Amino acid sequence: MTLVLPDPEVLCAALVRELQPHVTADTALVGIHTGGVWLAERLHAALGIVLPLGLLDISFYRDDFDKTGLHPQIKPTQIPFEVDARHIVLVDDVLYTGRTVRGAMNELFDYGRPASISLAVLIDRGGRELPVAARYVGARLDVPRGHMLVLDRDENGKLRLKLDA
Amino acid sequence: MRNPQLNDKGELQHLLTIEGLPRETLIHILDTATSFVGVTAREVKKVPLLRGKSVFNLFFEPSTRTRTTFEIAAKRLSADVINLNIAISSHTKGETLLDTVDNLSAMHADMFVVRHAQSGAPHLIASHVASHLHVINAGDGRHAHPTQGLLDLYTIRHYKKDFTRLSVAIVGDVLHSRVARSLIHALTLMGTPDLRVIGPMTLIPAGVEKLGVTVFHDLERGLRDVDVVVMLRLQSERMRGALLPSAQEFFKYYGLTPEKLALAKPDAIVMHPGPLNRGVEIDSAVADGAQAVILPQVTFGIAVRMAVMSILAGN
Amino acid sequence: MKIHIKNGRLIDPKNNIDSRADLFLAAGKVAAVGKAPAGFGAKRVIDATGLVVCPGLIDLSARLREPGFEYKATLESEMLAAVAGGVTSLACPPDTEPPLDEPGLVEMLKHRAKTLNLAHVYPIGALTVGLAGEQLTEMAELRDAGCVGFSHADVPLQDNQVLWRALQYAATFGFCVWLRPQDGCLAKGGVAHDGEVATRLGLPGIPAFAETIAVATIIELMRATGTRVHLCRLSTREAVAMVRAAKRDGLPLSCDVSIHHAHLSEMDLGYFNSHCHLLPPLRSARDRDALREGLKDGTVDALCSDHAPVDEDSKLLPFGESEAGATGLELLLPLTLKWALETKVPLAQALARITQEPARILRLDAGHLSAGHTADVCIFDAEHYGKVSADALKSQGKNTPFLGIELPGKVRYTLVQGQIVYDAGPG
DSSP: OOOOOOOHHHHHHHHHHHHHOOTTTTTEEEEEEEHHHHHHHHHHHHHHHHSOEEEOOOGGGGGTTHOOSSSSSSOOOOOOOOTTTOEEEEEEOOOOOOSHHHHHHHHHTTOOHHHHHHEEEEOOOOSSSSSOOOOOOEEOOOOOOOOOEEEEOOOOOOEEEEEEE | OOOOOOOOOOBBOOOOOOOTTTTTHHHHHHHHHHHHHHTTTSOOOOOOOOTOEEEEESSSSSSHHHHHHHHHHHHHOOOEEEEGGGGGGGGGGGGOOOHHHHHHTTTOEEEEEEEESTTTTTHHHHHHHHHEEEEEEEEEETTTHHHHHHHHHHHHHHHHHOOGOOOEEEOOTTTHHHHHHHHHHHHHTTOEEEEEEEGGGGSSSSGGGGGTTTEEEEEHHHTTTEEEEOOOOGGGGSSSSSSOSOHHHHHHHHHHHHHHHTSSSOEEEEEOSSSOBBTTBBOOHHSSSSOHHHHHHHHHHHHHHHHHHHHHHHH | OEEESSSSSSEEETTTTTEOEEEEEEEEEEEEEESTTTTTTOOEEOOOTEEEEEEEESSSOOOOOTTOOOTTOOOOHHHHHHTTTEEEEEESSSSSSOOOOOOHHHHHHHHHHHHHHHSSEEEEEEEEEGGSSSSBOOHHHHHHTTOOOOOTTTTOOOOOHHHHHHHHHHHHHHHHHEOOOOOOOHHTTOEEEEHHHHHHTOOOOOTTHHHHHHHHHHHHHHHHHHHHEEEEOOOOHHHHHHHEEEETTTOOEEEEEEEETOOOOOOOOOOOOGOOSSSSSSOOOOHHHHHHHHHHHHHEEEEOBOOOOOOOOHSOGGGGGSSHHHHOOGGGGHHHHHHOOOOOOHHHHHHTTTHHHHHHHTTTSOOSTTTTTTEEEEEEEEEEEEEEEETTTOOSSOOOOOTTEEEEEEEEEEEEEEEEEEEEEOO
């Protein structure tokens, strides 16, 4: 299959422009491991957000634990700010079924009660299985089922999209 | 012989002993535990990993402390926990160990946490139960206490980082200690070069050198320049008799006092599996002192047990 | 019935025979070896081509579990196991319930065994009443009832004064005392050899010197009393050396080793394998090698099965709570052959350890195939290898560390007093 993949660096810049008008002192960014964290680091710096960046590893909240077991490399979740009354922007690389976002929201609520949660993603590839929608989207892309679309980062820190069969 | 702890795919099915486990498995458990330490520090100390699962604490030998830590760990993973103190129920009615296990399996248990006075009892249970069940050894006889060994390992890594440069001394009743055996296996697996056991000859088991330790009978010589001191609990029924004349004499020669601890490295840490016998194996000034990490051990213990339970449940 | 066993390889260690020779049996006795007696009309001809024909095996220690432990095994099941294993005579220790401490019990056992008409049973009487270690049994009465020796089985006899008196009393009548050497106090609470494996598994240990101290005590008491003693189931290297020295000194001492200890060591405990829970405990590989060496040089007179059928429930327990013992009657021959093959001992010499030598210890006219003597015969295929399986074992006890292991030797026929009591059938 030949699918032209967009350049994440371009999409990232577009997301910054989209998000910029909505950033306030109470806005907090939370990246979802692993690709979402890379993206969130970029956005966090570019948007000049005051609150420190939050990191989520949703391994403990996955709904397919019974089938797949525990992920072999879990990174600690770090939410270095009060969640209560904050406007949180969850950041992930690719939005697909929506299950990861569900896990992330459940985990966030175990830290407190945010004022709002919105979602920013680089790519929305369709195929939702849950009523989840992203407010900020870099690009929409039709990727057939059975293919894995993930964000990759090379040793120079450059982001790249990867499609695996 | 197949390692009875691993399933067909070579994954950890049961945790019965640290002996014979791959090094990567240990590291995976410790790394996972690090993530759980974060969970236990936050507002809601619970994750939904084991939601709907039933964890049975089968304690054939009473131990409120260990049972509680497993109970907390399971509850923080959202499992349902059933505590059974079998020492005083069915065993007295003549029901065999495996009868009890069959009975509880029929109640759709997913995991058994087993404490038993006989070495090897968890192995027997693991070899008997259906393949979806997981068995965690919470201490069997003198044999093993793997989650204690892992939390000790976690604590040492937390404070000392690199296992391959450490001197560790384990002091006291090594003969009867499953804690000592599990820690010895854990540290040799992690490449700790200098592992010492210290105690009177009556409390050092035959052939213990074969496990990779050096034996000392003199506490002062044994403690010299060590990075970690692990004090073992001396059971009260062993404080006088043919093994030891008295608790007082034991304390005089093998109790850890500030003066004795001064022989270790200045930044040495002091560990103890609890409960403490103050004035028998450890002086209060040491137990409550700056070098003691006995309470962090307890905190880490919950995270380590959460890690073990979630890894087993996922395999 | 007249039987002609033809074309077999006849091995009779006592008569120094190991050659292709026919055997002729009549009226329960050996009629002739080699050439048929004049006018011998065989009713039955057994073709033993490719098979070994030897004296029926004699086992120095086989528990039949009667009376008292019929849920573990019965005389019927174990006597069948015996003949299926080529065993035609066996000595049984007195650890029944009640113990064999009075003539009535011994007569009953002898009678029950006789009606079954399979192997010969030679009871070893209890040395003290109830094996309680206090009061001597009526040894002479027990001898008259059929006891061929006296022992304390595996029950510790703590009081050396009682042991001394028992040896003196036995010596008065010329009885042999059978003792499994183990200091009861030193062994107290132990379930495994006090060494590397017990330390690793956290099992309470039985030190090697629990055996050697007992051997030393027994040897000194022998010197004082002149009693004939048979030491049962040595397990340590040092004990073998002590027996070797005592024999050199001319003491009337004999000893045996179990088939398990001749092959296994503490390492075989693996992950708490309760089939390896034995008495005495399996010791180090170094001890095992010394036992094998002792068997080879004759310091150890005999191999025995130490047959102890245990019900499954009693083995399905944590190692320390499980019952000690292994079934062995049907493995005596295979494991003797395995030992011979591994240590390059000639077949005839190996078979002497389970025929001629135990007969000598029991003072039986058995364990040989001389014309005019009782025709107890074992015919086996030495080349056949088969896996030990619970289904195939005739013994009610299926407990053996050798389950699933391939062993040499298959018994084809067993004859007791000239009668075929076991026929494995074709195949």
